[in-house]
Amino acid sequence: QTCTSGCTSASSSWGNEFQTLFSYTEVLPVELTSFTATEAEGAARLAWTTATETNNAGFEVQRRLGADGAFSPIGFVEGAGTTDRPQSYRFTDDMLPFEAEQVAYRLRQVDLDGTMAYSPEVEFSRAVPERLVLRGNYPNPFQGRTLIRYELPQASFVQIDIFNVLGQRVAQLVDHRQPAGRNEIAFEARDLPSGVYFVRLKADGRSQFQQITVVQ
Secondary structure (H helix, E strand, O other), X not given: OOOOOOEEEEEEEEOOEEEEEEEEXXXXXXXXXXXXXXXXXXXXXXXXXXXXXXXXXXXXXXXXXXXXXXXXXXXXXXXXXXXXXXXXXXXXXXXOOOOOOEXXXXXXXXXXXXXXXXXXXXXXXXXXXXXXXXXXXXXXXXXXXXXXXXXEOOOEEEEEEEEOOOOOEEEEEEEEEEOOEEEEEEEEOOOXXXXXXXXXXXXXXXXXXXXXXXXX
């Protein structure tokens, strides 16, 4: 976590929302006053505000997955240049990996002359799924390979099988115990003819089905 000299911060969190408020004791190119990250429908929505800006080209949004991962850029939001009026910014990370459990974000603020500074980080841990859900596959229809996504509310013995329209099992993807959380498994269908198939997820005596389409 990086903070410019002369600043203090206070943080608070509510559920899957994490908010950080800042105050500064000296003039900085960008006076950041808040930075929040919330999870909604599988995406992360970032919001931040500034009190003043001087020669601000914009903000590179960076994301880290897991506690030991490295930050990497995922987008850029243009700044307001020079202004003494408050500014509000928004960014949606709709490519948040399905299986990610702990996620952190930071901003790399870039001046027009190329100098830069980093904001403090905001971080949240995604809640454990509340129920067994087979999210289906992406892409669908697909050619060759697809990803099947599912959620487990508790540790369970999991079976994932693929059936054709005649009810014959053509592949078994999972047959072991897994911890609670979000999971995805790749399905290679290059040897199967085009047509409709069905995914069956079994866990703790319950089953869910999803239709998939192979196009060769």
